Amino acid sequence: MEARILVLEGDGIGPEVVSQAVRVLEFLSATSGIDFKIDYALVGGSAIDATASPLPEETLKAACGADAILLGAVGGDKWDSLPTEKRPERGLLGLRSELGLFANLRPAVLYSALASASSLKPSRVEGLDILIVRELTGGIYFGEPRGIKEIDGCRTGFNTYIYNELEIDRIARVAFEAARKRNKHLCSVDKANVLEVTALWREVVTQTAADYPDVELSHMYVDNAAMQLVRFPRQFDVIVTGNMFGDILSDAAAMLTGSLGMLPSASLDISGKGMYEPVHGSAPDIAGQDVANPLATILSVAMMLRYTFGEKKVAHAVEEAVEQVLAAGMRTQDILPAENSASFQRVGTRAMGSAVIQALEKQIL
Numbered sequence: 001m002e003a004r005i006l007v008l009e010g011d012g013i014g015p016e017v018v019s020q021a022v023r024v025l026e027f028l029s030a031t032s033g034i035d036f037k038i039d040y041a042l043v044g045g046s047a048i049d050a051t052a053s054p055l056p057e058e059t060l061k062a063a064c065g066a067d068a069i070l071l072g073a074v075g076g077d078k079w080d081s082l083p084t085e086k087r088p089e090r091g092l093l094g095l096r097s098e099l100g101l102f103a104n105l106r107p108a109v110l111y112s113a114l115a116s117a118s119s120l121k122p123s124r125v126e127g128l129d130i131l132i133v134r135e136l137t138g139g140i141y142f143g144e145p146r147g148i149k150e151i152d153g154c155r156t157g158f159n160t161y162i163y164n165e166l167e168i169d170r171i172a173r174v175a176f177e178a179a180r181k182r183n184k185h186l187c188s189v190d191k192a193n194v195l196e197v198t199a200l201w202r203e204v205v206t207q208t209a210a211d212y213p214d215v216e217l218s219h220m221y222v223d224n225a226a227m228q229l230v231r232f233p234r235q236f237d238v239i240v241t242g243n244m245f246g247d248i249l250s251d252a253a254a255m256l257t258g259s260l261g262m263l264p265s266a267s268l269d270i271s272g273k274g275m276y277e278p279v280h281g282s283a284p285d286i287a288g289q290d291v292a293n294p295l296a297t298i299l300s301v302a303m304m305l306r307y308t309f310g311e312k313k314v315a316h317a318v319e320e321a322v323e324q325v326l327a328a329g330m331r332t333q334d335i336l337p338a339e340n341s342a343s344f345q346r347v348g349t350r351a352m353g354s355a356v357i358q359a360l361e362k363q364i365l
């Protein structure tokens, strides 16, 4: 099988973590019978520097032609003073929207070796396995009108929080299907006590549930969901929510697993074509130092293998390899516990990538 992958390294630690994930792809190309053809293009701040646009036409064209996209991270202080529509983040949002990547899957899984790196007590997070399904091409991120203008002599900023029932039903179905393959619990998160748009959200999700009688649906207000995530996170199986709530809750869920550096994500269109990226940002403060954790990006490759290419076994092998290097005590600085650090092997970005490939070699060769 031939698979065309477009790699968008982006900014900050993006190029470093992506290059380790590309090594994994190259290893799999040589060993698993999938022939990955890898192309590169610019997005975000690096694209602004080279072309004055965060999402050059050429990049969008290449993205449309690829079978899957692997993205690092975008953004950095250097571009922080640019107006919203010219910022690096626009590149990412433009890709999501132009490619119709409405379904964002963010699994928060605790690797048992990392229980002590969680910000919660190990007893609270042991066995944690949550999937956040975040709507990605609508809601307040994209609603119009939006802007900052003078109203009655006073500068006023405004955005529009909007969802129609088709968008809600579409993402709800992705979440119900996912719950069906897991523990059959779906919690829909909204703010239906205050916002009409999410009152509609709750109504539509409840209607859609009629087609999934085997899945148990519950609803939760977002403030409560934030609290429950840090109080008793194991109560959740699949969470479905809108764009902004999903952005916020997925960062909180990430921390439960030990580090934002561990969380992969998939953003899928209606046909399953997808863009895969770590949930973490570009972390400009540690860029270029070979200390960033590449595991979230490597795990994003596993998601790509599973969701876009249907290669469950190879995907599982990559996840297993990650588990093994953690069990062997390898830690990048973000997952190195403060106490007892002598019993772990502190490694850099590249060494972590090499360790994963070695663990893969043992399984595959």
Ligand code: IPM
Binding pocket: 074, 075, 089, 092, 093, 247, 279
């Ligand atoms: C994410 C990020 C993005 C978002 C930013 C970089 C635009 O925080 O993917 O979670 O808000 O969606």
Ligand code: MG
Binding pocket: 247, 248, 251
């Ligand atoms: Mg975010």
